[in-house]
Amino acid sequence: MAEKSKERIADGRWLVAATVGLTLCVAGTEYERYTALWVFETRSVAELASIVVYFAAVLAVLVRRTLKSKSRLYRCKPLLVGLAVVQTAGLAGRCMQAAGVSLGEPFSVIVSVSMHCASILFVLYAEFFLDVGVRKAVSSFAFAIAGAGVLQILVLGFDWTVSIALLFLFVPISIGLLIWSDSRYGPGAREVEREDIAAEVRDSESFARDYPFWEYCTSIALLEVLLIALHSTVMVTQDSGGASFTIQVTSGIGTLVAGAIFYALLRYLQETEFLELLRILVLPLVLVALYISALFGASGVPLYLVPLAVAYSILLLFVWTVPRNYRKGNAPFVFTCIAYFSYRAGWALGIFGIMILPNRYGELLETGIILAAFSVLLVSSAIRLLKYRRNSARRLDEAREVAELQANTDIAFSEACARVAKRFQLTSREGEVLVLLARGRNARHIAESLVISDGTARTHIMHIYQKMEISSQQVLMDIVDDELRAVMGERDGATSFPISSDRR
Known part of the structure; x- marks a missing residue:
């Protein structure tokens, strides 16, 4: 120490x-x-x-x-x-x-x-x-x-x-x-x-x-x-x-x-x-x-x-x-x-x-140089301010679109996980674990998020794998992805969807 x-x-x-x-x-x-x-x-x-x-x-x-x-x-x-x-x-x-x-x-x-x-x-x-x-x-x-x-x-x-x-x-x-x-x-x-x-x-x-x-x-x-x-x-x-x-x-x-x-x-x-x-x-x-x-x-x-x-x-x-x-x-x-x-x-x-x-x-030249330098700075600052406001507005619109898209994707993702949990008859706690598994989280992270022990988290994971008849987390994520595509397709007829970066 x-x-x-x-x-x-x-x-x-x-x-x-x-x-x-x-x-x-x-x-x-x-x-x-x-x-x-x-x-x-x-x-x-x-x-x-x-x-x-x-x-x-x-x-x-x-x-x-x-x-x-x-x-x-x-x-x-x-x-x-x-x-x-x-x-x-x-x-x-x-x-x-x-x-x-x-x-x-x-x-x-x-x-x-x-x-x-x-x-x-x-x-x-x-x-x-x-x-x-x-x-x-x-x-x-x-x-x-x-x-x-x-x-x-x-x-x-x-x-x-x-x-x-x-x-x-x-x-x-x-x-x-x-x-x-x-x-x-x-x-x-x-x-x-x-x-x-x-x-x-x-x-x-x-x-x-x-x-x-x-x-x-x-x-x-x-x-x-x-x-x-x-x-x-x-x-x-x-x-x-x-x-x-x-x-x-x-x-x-x-x-x-x-x-x-x-x-x-x-x-x-x-x-x-x-x-x-x-x-x-x-x-x-x-x-x-x-x-x-x-x-x-x-x-x-x-x-x-x-x-x-x-x-x-x-x-x-x-x-x-x-x-x-x-x-x-x-x-x-x-x-x-x-x-x-x-x-x-x-x-x-x-x-x-x-x-x-x-x-x-003569001193008039000094005054002219000062006015010229100040004018150029003033004009460039005004142009820069206009560009800054325009870029800020554009970024705000882009951020709003991304946030809306992310919110829609998160809702659809939650619905897809709920459907998978219902199809394989998972318990409510197993459904919570399923959501985190589908997002790529490991047993330790799941235990910390749900405030349970590592052993309990691993037991839930084992039960989920048994009920879904799978042997890896990647297969589980693929199943949820397929269900998410179906949900998104039902919503807007899309054939593809943006997967949240949080899931990988």
Whole structure:
């Protein structure tokens, strides 16, 4: 007993460690949230292009290796160590820039690209959690998002040098926890999770059919453009002082709120309902944030940063969760890579269209881009809502037809069993046993259903076989099937009938 208890505790430790590691990973992917530590200049076209090409190249290599070898990339320790080294070097370069050291444009581009290695680590964490049931995966994500928000706030309580030192530890510790979690994720726990994933795959078939993957990727990219439009207002007010402090605290609170909302909703909703609710919620959140930013300008930054942080978290949750519903070829990791690239491509497109082009061609272009992105999202959401209602009505009609057919079949089946029992002069108790035998049940199940002993159930079965002059359950089922055909034929003249799946 004690050993089993220790085993359960050990089985739970891998999930706790992975959740903590994911928390540090999420914090590491968004160092720019720590606005009180440094001020960033507007990015250049070369920098954006380099980051997009970097993501496209790395994710393409990961996808190619996954499809070719079917191996789990999160187990490749050289890859993980390489990400940690490059990320740390990029963060060191950023610190030099914050200290006033001019690195020149080529090195600045290299620094920016290097700091995105934690994003690749996030994708690898997503691959790890693809081997975990969806509810545990989303719960861990909710805790990780909330934890990242808490870290944003807590880091402000330290001296600048201490805070920077802590940031350096995020990704290395996150990688160490990923390796440790994988080593502790034993065969027993994996087998349990496989059963949950198998059920999840069956449930997600209709989801993948109704919601094209490209549509979700496009929505993620366009929503990111709108979020960058809001973020651009924040970046103008950064001063590494009081304003940045307020931004960081408010953003951390918003992220913490998002994690709490995710976890609360997941407890009361099914996975598809959960995602659909968040998908519907994200546009109103962006609209509220846009309205507040337009109404109050820079003075309203703390007000709209909370819905902005929640919307960011929802997008990241889509990247984390939606690819699980597209397991074509048993390679959902491929869809994870594509979804995350859409997320980052939207980020780059937003910075280019909202923060770079308007400086050259006027602010009207920024307004046009925002209106175009919002219009496309609004129209696509309306079309999606209409399709969803149409599909829901169709499924409801199909379910009603199946239920009616099942009810009619069950009634006819009961009548067929009654006729067989009467023909062979079975007792009332033997008639009850006959129904269960005709449904393919064994003696133990019959005993549990009728609340009798196994011996009594076997005695009833023996008497039934003797009276019907048969020697096997299959022959009994065939006799009931013939009688059921006769009953159905009398009812509607059918020559065949659907046999309830419960009978076999």
